[in-house]
Amino acid sequence: MVxxxxxxxxxxxxxxxxxxxxxxxxxxxxxxxxxxxxxxEILASKLKIQSKEPIQVIDLHIPKEGADDLLQEKGIYPGWHMNKKTWISLVLDGTLTDETIQKLIEESYQATLS
Incomplete structure (x- = not known):
């Protein structure tokens, strides 16, 4: 889908x-x-998820001021292997709606445009 x-x-x-x-x-x-x-695709445990299974994620860039609110949502984690202040990881396992994922991709696209 992504x-x-x-x-x-x-x-x-x-x-x-x-x-x-x-x-x-x-x-x-x-x-x-x-x-x-x-x-x-990373091990779920890398995001501190209680599983040893691999999971597909997308890391996206976000403005610093938006991170705290986003990290409260299920399926959104601090960016794995990236700057955790400006990147988030979205779990692509059905937890998040397609609309939410697309919205956050758009925000990342716009945040890195200039």
């Missing part, structure tokens, strides 16, 4: 940068090369 949405909405192709993690991909602006998303 790959198709980003391609259709922003005309951005995923970039697969890491040989060690061939399924991880980033999304970046064409004009400034800034990342607005990182899609990956």
């Amino acid at each position: 790959l198709d949405y980003i391609k259709a909405k922003y005309d951005v192709e995923p970039e697969f940068l890491w040989e060690k993690f061939p399924d991880y991909c980033i999304f970046r602006h064409r004009n400034n090369e800034k990342w607005f998303g990182l899609l990956m």
Whole structure:
């Protein structure tokens, strides 16, 4: 869902940068090369979820002032392997609605535009 949405909405192709993690991909602006998303599969325990199973997440950039409220929502965590003040991780397991995910992708896209 995320790959198709980003391609259709922003005309951005995923970039697969890491040989060690061939399924991880980033999304970046064409004009400034800034990342607005990182899609990956990590162990749920990395987000302090009580599970040893892998889970798909997307890390998104957010304004610092918006983090506290977002982190109160189920399915949203501090950005894994990113700056936890300006990145969040969304669990892509059905916990969050497609509309919520799309809204947060849009916010990340806009936050990294300039």
